[in-house]
Amino acid sequence: FLKRDSEATLKELKFTEGYLVKHRENFEASGQKPLTESFTISARKIEMGTGAFENEWV
Numbered sequence: 001f002l003k004r005d006s007e008a009t010l011k012e013l014k015f016t017e018g019y020l021v022k023h024r025e026n027f028e029a030s031g032q033k034p035l036t037e038s039f040t041i042s043a044r045k046i047e048m049g050t051g052a053f054e055n056e057w058v
Contacts, residue, residue, distance in 0.1 A: 011048060018043035 022040035045054045 014047040015041060015043035016045045 018041045020039055021042045024038045026036045026038075028034055043055065044057065045052065047053075
């Protein structure tokens with residue numbers, strides 16, 4: 001994610017062995033957010049900042 005007023009990184013999300021399990025695209029001709037996309041990733045390992053989570057898949 002980038003800060004709007006500069007090219008500095010606001011947050012960085014890293015993942016390994018990820019699968020896209022859900023995707024949604026929403027289009028509205030008017031409004032402040034005419035196109036939004038959302039998705040869900042299931043990953044073995046997710047890291048953000050100093051936090052990490054490792055999924056113990058069977």
